Amino acid sequence: MSGTRTSYTPQTDIEIPEELIEQAVEWAVKIHFGEVGDEERQGLDRWLQSSPLHQEAWRRMQSMHQEFSDAPHKRMFQTLTSFDEQQQKKRLERRQALKVLTIFCVFVISAVLGYRWAPWQRLLADTTTATGEQRVAALKDQSIVRLNTDTAISEHYDTFHRRIELLRGEIAVATGKDPATGGEEKRPFLVTTPYGTLEALGTRFTVRLRKAYARVDVQEGAVRMQPENGKPLVVKAGSAGLLYRQHAVPASPxxxxxxxWTDGVLAVRKMPLKKFLSELSRYRTGEIFCAPEVADLPISGIYYLADTDKALAFLQQTQPIKVVYRTSYWVSVYSAGAASAAKDSGP
Known part of the structure; x- marks a missing residue:
């Protein structure tokens, strides 16, 4: 099976028996919240290969885990209040064993019911992209915002401000002259994030949300970074900054x-393989496991994002690695010399 992709087509319209969903939940808890060893990986592999329904149940678990993993508990539940509360309560009661994993329970319920909930940010957004999708939004003020994979934004315009709220993901902004003020740009162009506000000073820049900060890279002009509770920092063209809630600091290249990504590529320079695979996984649904023995392998080159399977195939042709597909959603990368071991013991 090493290096061979398992043929599997997602079956989004079929109903998965609840007992299989609960089995998938048990495996997901082991994989995402426990210590994973060879025994667990082999067990999951055997379970996946035993039935296409198992693979579909696991695919739904993985999709829900990816979409809800960063959602704040309180805000997500507020967003989901339109859901049938009585049905939700009953299903939560049947899963008391997972009560400490509240967010996890929510996506389990969604999977059982067959719904494909978007992340909570998408429910609040004006414009969104799915995993692997990119989109260009032409705004009312002639500015251009490009949305990267798995991104959500909202637009807010009033007499005094032009404001984009970045709820999730990554954007590239090219500000335009505001027609509402005769092109004099009297209304500030702002990008708000969970960590603070960015003010564009006639500029072109990218913003990416992370778990604890937002990174800003400026290509033209300058950006004023204002933390929620700290002093501002101006980042000029060719530089970058990190915006935390308490402070803003310059960032290393x-x-x-x-x-x-705005040109559809991932252009890297001596990036460790594990980090490269993490970046590539943003553009596909599922998991990419990197074996420790090749985690630090330096990767350089230009990889197209439109087809991540082709990017992985090219990587295998140019590096001493072996790519193993368990399913379309479970991919592992090993050293080429360890391919036989990967067949028997990898995830």
């Missing part, structure tokens, strides 16, 4: 081109 990346080992990839931050705006490369």
């Amino acid at each position: 990346l080992d990839y081109t931050p705006e490369g």
